[in-house]
Amino acid sequence: MAAVAIEQLGKRFGTTTVLDGVDLAIPDGAFAVLVGPSGCGKSTLLRLIAGLEQPTSGRIRFGERDVTDLQPRERDIAMVFQSYALYPHLTVRGNLGFGLMLKKVPKLEIAERVAEASRMLGLDGLLDRMPKELSGGQRQRVAMGRAIVRRPGLFLFDEPLSNLDAALRGQVRVEIRKLHEQLGTTSIYVTHDQVEAMTLADVMFVLNRGKVEQAGAPLAVYERPKTRFVAGFLGSPSMNFLDGTLVSERGAWFVDVAGQRVPIDAGAFTKLVHGDAVTLGVRPHDAILRPAESGALELVLTFVEQLGGETYVHGSILGSPFVVRVEPTVSVQAGATVHVTFPSERVHLFARTTGNSLRC
Amino acid sequence: MLDGFSARPGGGWCRHCVLALLGVLLLLGFSTSAWARPVRLWHAYRGEEQRALEEVIATTRVGAVDVLAIPSDAYAAKLAAAIPLGEGPDLFIDAHERLGDYVRQDLVGELAFDPTAYVPAAVSGVTIDGRTYGLPLSRKCVALYVNRALVARSPEWLEDLAPNLRQPLPPGHVLLAYENISAYYHAPWLAAFGGRFLQNGDSFGFVGEAAERSLLLAKSWLDQGWVLGHADGALVTQFFRAGRAAYAISGPWLAGDLHAEGVPYDVVPLPKLRATGLVMRPLLTIEAVMASPNGARSSAALALALELAGADAARVRMVRAHVVSARSDVVPLDDPQLQGFQAAADLAEPMPTSAAMRAVWEPSEKALRKVLNGTAEVRPALLEAERRFRDVRRPGPPPASRTGLLMVVGMILVFAAFSLVKRAREPEFRARLRASVPAYRYLAHAVCALGVLVFAPLCAGAVIAFTSGRPGASEYVGVANFREILSARGGPLFASGSFYFVLAVTVAWTLLNVAFHLGIGLTLGVLLSRPLLRLKAVYRVLLILPWAVPSYVTALAWKGMFHRQFGALTALFLQAKHWGIDVEPIDWFARFSTAFTANLATNVWLGFPFMMVVTISAVTSLPSEVLEAAEVDGATRWQRFTKIILPLLRPSMVPAVALGAVWTFNMFNVVFLVSGGEPDGETDVLVSEAYRWAFTRQAQYGYAAAYSVLIFALLFASTRLAARLTGKVVA
Numbered sequence A: 001m002a003a004v005a006i007e008q009l010g011k012r013f014g015t016t017t018v019l020d021g022v023d024l025a026i027p028d029g030a031f032a033v034l035v036g037p038s039g040c041g042k043s044t045l046l047r048l049i050a051g052l053e054q055p056t057s058g059r060i061r062f063g064e065r066d067v068t069d070l071q072p073r074e075r076d077i078a079m080v081f082q083s084y085a086l087y088p089h090l091t092v093r094g095n096l097g098f099g100l101m102l103k104k105v106p107k108l109e110i111a112e113r114v115a116e117a118s119r120m121l122g123l124d125g126l127l128d129r130m131p132k133e134l135s136g137g138q139r140q141r142v143a144m145g146r147a148i149v150r151r152p153g154l155f156l157f158d159e160p161l162s163n164l165d166a167a168l169r170g171q172v173r174v175e176i177r178k179l180h181e182q183l184g185t186t187s188i189y190v191t192h193d194q195v196e197a198m199t200l201a202d203v204m205f206v207l208n209r210g211k212v213e214q215a216g217a218p219l220a221v222y223e224r225p226k227t228r229f230v231a232g233f234l235g236s237p238s239m240n241f242l243d244g245t246l247v248s249e250r251g252a253w254f255v256d257v258a259g260q261r262v263p264i265d266a267g268a269f270t271k272l273v274h275g276d277a278v279t280l281g282v283r284p285h286d287a288i289l290r291p292a293e294s295g296a297l298e299l300v301l302t303f304v305e306q307l308g309g310e311t312y313v314h315g316s317i318l319g320s321p322f323v324v325r326v327e328p329t330v331s332v333q334a335g336a337t338v339h340v341t342f343p344s345e346r347v348h349l350f351a352r353t354t355g356n357s358l359r360c
Numbered sequence B: 001m002l003d004g005f006s007a008r009p010g011g012g013w014c015r016h017c018v019l020a021l022l023g024v025l026l027l028l029g030f031s032t033s034a035w036a037r038p039v040r041l042w043h044a045y046r047g048e049e050q051r052a053l054e055e056v057i058a059t060t061r062v063g064a065v066d067v068l069a070i071p072s073d074a075y076a077a078k079l080a081a082a083i084p085l086g087e088g089p090d091l092f093i094d095a096h097e098r099l100g101d102y103v104r105q106d107l108v109g110e111l112a113f114d115p116t117a118y119v120p121a122a123v124s125g126v127t128i129d130g131r132t133y134g135l136p137l138s139r140k141c142v143a144l145y146v147n148r149a150l151v152a153r154s155p156e157w158l159e160d161l162a163p164n165l166r167q168p169l170p171p172g173h174v175l176l177a178y179e180n181i182s183a184y185y186h187a188p189w190l191a192a193f194g195g196r197f198l199q200n201g202d203s204f205g206f207v208g209e210a211a212e213r214s215l216l217l218a219k220s221w222l223d224q225g226w227v228l229g230h231a232d233g234a235l236v237t238q239f240f241r242a243g244r245a246a247y248a249i250s251g252p253w254l255a256g257d258l259h260a261e262g263v264p265y266d267v268v269p270l271p272k273l274r275a276t277g278l279v280m281r282p283l284l285t286i287e288a289v290m291a292s293p294n295g296a297r298s299s300a301a302l303a304l305a306l307e308l309a310g311a312d313a314a315r316v317r318m319v320r321a322h323v324v325s326a327r328s329d330v331v332p333l334d335d336p337q338l339q340g341f342q343a344a345a346d347l348a349e350p351m352p353t354s355a356a357m358r359a360v361w362e363p364s365e366k367a368l369r370k371v372l373n374g375t376a377e378v379r380p381a382l383l384e385a386e387r388r389f390r391d392v393r394r395p396g397p398p399p400a401s402r403t404g405l406l407m408v409v410g411m412i413l414v415f416a417a418f419s420l421v422k423r424a425r426e427p428e429f430r431a432r433l434r435a436s437v438p439a440y441r442y443l444a445h446a447v448c449a450l451g452v453l454v455f456a457p458l459c460a461g462a463v464i465a466f467t468s469g470r471p472g473a474s475e476y477v478g479v480a481n482f483r484e485i486l487s488a489r490g491g492p493l494f495a496s497g498s499f500y501f502v503l504a505v506t507v508a509w510t511l512l513n514v515a516f517h518l519g520i521g522l523t524l525g526v527l528l529s530r531p532l533l534r535l536k537a538v539y540r541v542l543l544i545l546p547w548a549v550p551s552y553v554t555a556l557a558w559k560g561m562f563h564r565q566f567g568a569l570t571a572l573f574l575q576a577k578h579w580g581i582d583v584e585p586i587d588w589f590a591r592f593s594t595a596f597t598a599n600l601a602t603n604v605w606l607g608f609p610f611m612m613v614v615t616i617s618a619v620t621s622l623p624s625e626v627l628e629a630a631e632v633d634g635a636t637r638w639q640r641f642t643k644i645i646l647p648l649l650r651p652s653m654v655p656a657v658a659l660g661a662v663w664t665f666n667m668f669n670v671v672f673l674v675s676g677g678e679p680d681g682e683t684d685v686l687v688s689e690a691y692r693w694a695f696t697r698q699a700q701y702g703y704a705a706a707y708s709v710l711i712f713a714l715l716f717a718s719t720r721l722a723a724r725l726t727g728k729v730v731a
């Protein structure tokens, strides 16, 4: 088991730069999640860590060991693939024991370790089946089992849940977390699902266009997104953004959104300059619907999404789309005009030119 | 009326029927109006001879003549197919030695003529049992070509060939070039000792003292390096044309290849042998115009035949094509070469027309080759040849009673009818049948085509296997052919040429080939599917090339490479000697092991690209993540190959291997063209053996067909067995 340290890792395919100076530091035993939109280079990063691709620049270290130039089999890792990549010609037992067999582990010990892993994952009745005779969820478990049996120093997961249905996904997510607690092995988990990222991660890395936009504990990242991209990417439905201009009047700061003034808590921000173009961000559950009030923004409702436990009302404020979460008891109708306010301490501010957060 | 039909929608069927009917009527009309049509003449001439024939035809007084040139290798088969149907020619030009067969198959009619105008040998050539079956046109035989640049005087005696040289031959030259492993060219040597291949009464002549002495002489000439070894026609031409042979024994065809070349040469009759005082008489072929039974009754055809065989036409042929006439009243031109050939022809002995002659060549040639290779003593080799001749000439099995056949067929029919009725009784069967009628409609074309193109010939072949299957006389003989084959014709069960020996060779041949194909194909296929390989497409194209070249071209090229004296391999060995590596040139086709290796090498070259292509496509479709998973799981490159790639390729490779095995089992081209069964027929596989029974040994089609049925049964059984075994393993 080891910490993983990645320095200035770059990867180009021909002329396309996929990764551009990525730095990661994952403490020993941590569950790290790489999250980002499709095509941002998550899988590529994971494959570099696994040794399935060679980096164009930068180093990868597992603990004290520099593994950058090592073959995958010399890195002491196990990987769970998105497609599971089970060996189609081997039974579940054969799949689980394959890595150990290659290492010439004695038969008896293989049997023991396979039995142990299959108990952990509930694969007991399936050991003599072929992969094609399994359901998607069962295959996923076998893929996990194959990784566990080898007791590697590092687990790599590439979107292991994306082929499962929503209910199963939730269930397996919990199991993965439990397994991690049990085994304590350093893990790197790639996903583009931010719920998975939030629930699983000890440490989360948000990737965008081949760069790490923000790293940290998931809640911290969620609460204090450093860029507009991170703010918009985490949270569902995602954060609402309104463009405006900073206005300072008699010591108080506002954001002028097309004539309406939204007060902000100046103490929470730095580098506020009168007249600067900014983007104001509010999460749907931080906005409050009001019947009618001065200083509130007018929201024209387009439709209402009732999910049972909560309701989202969709509309637009001065042409920008806007979503507000309300209690299911509140009754509103599409086409109506309502007013929205938000507590000033829940407001995020980003410089419009750079997208960086103005929070201090 | 036709318009009326076609205007109706859906009238297509009716129109086709009407057209077909009209076609049939037209055909009938044509064949009944035979009296009005031109005389039909077939020939297989090319070049000058064809032009000479056309010139004669152009000035004929007979009237309309319809001339058709047929490729010579298909000639006899075409005649045999067309004449019995009345579709063949009235007249055709062919070599006299085929007359025996033609008479037996009723393909020729008697042509009476005045024999005094022709050379007696020519007349005797076209005479069978006192009747004449053709008008002699020309005579062809081999003569001695003398390279005047190297030879001072044309020799009269064989022993003078060397003394008559202007000076000793420089290295790289030979004294005499002739096709020494061909029985046809050995005939003059035999004649010099008073022997012949076929004695009167159709008994085998290539045995006894004359034969032995002729072989010893030929071998001593070869052993002393006077004669070009293992020469075929191309090599003889090449040597003589390049001025590297002082003498050559060849026919007029060599002169055709020499024309514009610079080698000055004379053509003289073959010399005499001092030891016996006898002339080396070559075999004489008489080209004659023959008439089909229909043609023999047509006065126009007869008139044309007489004209073609007349003195004027002979002169045209002589001037145009330098052909020696068969007439006694045509004075040869003042052309030394033509006179040389004429003198040679005057000494030559007409090739026997008896069908037995066809059974002579193969055993004689085998004995000749074995002796020249030094792999057999003279006397045993000749005795074996005689035994083989007798074996081939053995009368066919007696006609069998048909009751057995009728009972078996009857039982099968009853059984089939019974099960059909039983099936038809089931109500759901009828429902299913009705439901699948549209499917049958779609399949009908394909089934008909397959039936006509595959199934019918197969059944016809199977039927022939139960007959004696000899041209002219074919009776039902029951399972006699199979019994003969399976009992090795009464000889030792595992001797060269017996069914079991050939089967063992065939099985070894198949297993080794498929192993090599698979090994090389898989390795290259896997290597070539590596994504990072540069110039992948180039390698692929290069490696698929052996497959793209027609296999007989490759086979001939490889045969050339294995030539004992002039093959690329020998050149390589000689080169190796220069570098100090001591390897002797190998006589590849003299021993079983090396001949088999030569065949194997050729067929491996031909066969691996198929496996490679199959492998490449199979590897490309392998899921790459599975391979990566194995890599992460700790598999080395080799372990990935053996533990993942191979098992995953298996489902795609099994059918390819089955297909490859069947192809190899029946690989006729390579065996026939590279080793040709040498030595002594030991490298023949079942198909080439079947071919020999059908086409070189007295046309024993029944016997050959029985071979084919056995081959089919073996392949069918083994593929079923293999399918079951692999199916079990996969499951």
Ligand SMILES: Nc1ncnc2c1ncn2[C@@H]1O[C@H](COP(=O)(O)OP(=O)(O)OP(=O)(O)O)[C@@H](O)[C@H]1O
Pocket: A013, A016, A018, A036, A037, A038, A039, A040, A041, A042, A043, A044, A045, A192
């Ligand atoms: N072998 C390759 N050659 C060229 N470009 C590649 C290659 N592999 C990946 N890319 C490019 O690199 C970028 C990142 O790919 P990657 O697979 O890492 O994305 P990802 O973040 O895993 O996306 P997803 O969430 O959809 O799986 C993509 O734009 C992709 O087109």
Ligand SMILES: [Mg+2]
Pocket: A042, A043, A044, A159
């Ligand atoms: Mg991916």
